[in-house]
Amino acid sequence: MALLISSFPGLSSAATGVALHHLLFRQGEWDSSAPTLLSSYVVIFAGLNVLKLGAPEFQNLNTYYVLACHLLGLFSSIIVYRMLFHRLRKFPGPVLAGITSWYANCLSAKKLHKFEEIGRLHRQYGDYVRVGPRELSIANPRALPIIYGHASQTTKGPFYDGAKPYISVHSTRDKRDHARRRKMWDRAFSSKSLRDYEQRVSRYAAQLLSVIADNVGKPIDMSRWFNYYSFDVIGDLIFGKSFDMLITGKDAYMLKTLHKDMQSMGPFLHSMWILEIFKLIPGLNSSLLVYFEWVKEQIENRMKNEPENPDIFTQLEADFRNTKQSKKDQLHFHGEVNVGLVAGSDSTASTLTNLFYELANAPEFTCLLQAEIDSVKERTYQELSQMQLLNAAIDETMRLHPAIPSGMQRLTSQKGVMIDDVYIPGNCLVQIPLYSIFRDERSFAQPNEFIPQRWTDRPDLVKDPSAYAPFGLGPFACAGRQLAYMEIRRITTELLSRYDISLAKDQTREAFYEGQRDSFTVVCGKLQLEFTERGTVKV
Structure with missing residues (x-):
């Protein structure tokens, strides 16, 4: 494994990003774990720099390059999956909305008139609009009791963990x-x-x-x-x-x-x-x-x-x-x-x-x-x-x-x-x-x-x-x-x-x-x- 990393650092690092996405990030919710994930990346990056000092085969390793390749593999995998394979891919909406939640954040930031921006999207795309990678806005009046009513099988989303x-x-x-x-x-x-x-x-x-x-x-x-x-x-x-x-x-x-x-x-x-x-x-x-x-x-x-x-x-x-x-x-x-x-x-x-x-x-x-x-x-x-x-x-x-x-x-x-x-x-x-x-x-x-x-x-x-x-x-x-x-x-x-x-x-x-x-x-x-x-x- 060490030989593989030292010989093909870019390819192996990108592969770890792809694997991390499919084996971990696609499972469950990760919003609350963001500080832990960020800390883990810092620790791993620091560990790679320490490894360079103690292992001769890693002395020429560019840790910044390795990190960049890992993130490139991770985000490329995420984008491809969300655009081509995600369960909401068939719902209409802006392309960027299906790729990143930052699209919805930008709608909110625009004069803080999100309700107007969402209304505009519904006039353009219809009752069901994909406004995030796994988020739909539903403007069908018949959806109210189904989503919010007593018999609804839905639960509160990660927003409430804030x-x-x-x-x-x-x-x-x-x-x-x-x-x-x-x-x-x-x-x-x-x-x-x-x-x-x-x-x-x-x-x-x-x-x-x-x-x-x-x-x-x-x-x-x-x-x-x-x-x-x-x-x-x-x-x-x-x-x-x-x-x-x-x-x-x-x-x-x-x-x-x-x-x-x-x-x-x-x-x-x-x-x-x-x-x-x-x-x-x-x-x-x-x-x-x-x-x-x-x-x-x-x-x-x-x-x-x-x-x-x-x-x-x-x-x-x-x-x-x-x-x-x-x-x-x-x-x-x-x-x-x-x-x-x-x-x-x-x-x-x-x-x-x-x-x-x-x-x-x-x-x-x-x-x-x-x-x-x-x-x-x-x-x-x-x-x-x-x-x-x-x-x-x-x-x-x-x-x-x-x-x-x-x-x-x-x-x-x-x-x-x-x-x-x-x-x-x-x-x-x-x-x-x-x-x-x-x-x-x-x-x-x-x-x-x-x-x-x-x-x-x-x-x-x-x-x-x-x-x-x-x-x-x-x-x-x-x-x-x-x-x-x-x-x-x-x-x-x-x-x-x-x-x-x-x-x-x-x-x-x-x-x-x-x-x-x-x-x-x-x-x-x-x-x-x-x-x-x-x-x-x-x-």
Whole structure:
């Protein structure tokens, strides 16, 4: 063997690359092992240089040449296999997409408007588009229950491993573990719990109303203030205290860090191995380390200050108390708290921002909605939940502007999946772009128009109700959707009962859409609105 390597270093090195691909890398998932693989290459390269010093037959060996030939063999084998022999080779899509996941990363990096780029590919190639070496984007509305529903045989893909070691109900890929964790979240969002949260939500709605009152008739960036509102609410419900952004008018550490990190990680969500390496590199991982140290400090403070009324943290902590409370359990607990902070704030803020953008552009419907609001005697959680036009406006907003526009990643089972007459092979990654699905003419008439009445007295505009699932379907559906509805209904009714709304003079449709960022969840840019007092105010 030594003679072969020393005699034909380039050929033998290339052969090791080909063998490594077929015997190892084609089997299983390797994203989480990226740091180990990189370290192994460094050790082997160093070992070859040491070997040169101790073995005469290797003294003339050019280790850089050997490494280059090995990588050439490895990547050549990968490219040929993905183009000519891969199980997804028959699905249409850009050639580069079938070769490397960097194609999808580049789509994400392009203004962080991945949902638009994916939509463009579907218009070009059809319902099934290969967007990665083993990844399909599926824009067939009938695929929603098959991929995401209760009876689905798919599981979460490697994207969710990016949260390690802070595993939560959102990131766990084990269905039994998810079911166990989901129970505590369901308790946290039970009807009784929501009634207990109502007064606290109203407190922050009142703070936001105070801000609006100080800016009547002036342009105000409501995207910013809706973020403050939703983050202050979730801070109270998890840590027992507000982030005080509605009071100070300044971004808290949590908000600044979340949006900064989401935008920096957004372009790499199709190559999770990159994030695994970044998390271990000093300097590059500093933001992540500091952030979770902050989460830890907030948790410790909350444990020392138990509120009178139970909240979300109460349920999370109760579940943690029932574990061994090992280091691993602690990290998972921190993960649960973190996912509550993120999921319970960002999506609500973006939905509120998009809702008020649509209402400002639909004054006739907004007048109808204000009349419905005026007719409600007591604005309790129960009363607001029964308002038809309000619920229709929220649903229509989430149809046009889903919080997760590019969909959730799933891994098909070994036997694959049938969608109509199309077979999706096993062990493939699939995503359903909700932005495209919810605007599909096969399911919704006039799909790009804001028509809330399609959910009330215009059912003819909804051709296929099953194609609408803004909070997901099946066991992985969002547990906190009723809290989100509560926050949205509360501040919407309080604002519209007092004010008429309009776009500020300099706010354009183009600027609003240009400001949106798809980093798994949508982060909205500026929305400049003007509020003017109504002729009569319902108290």
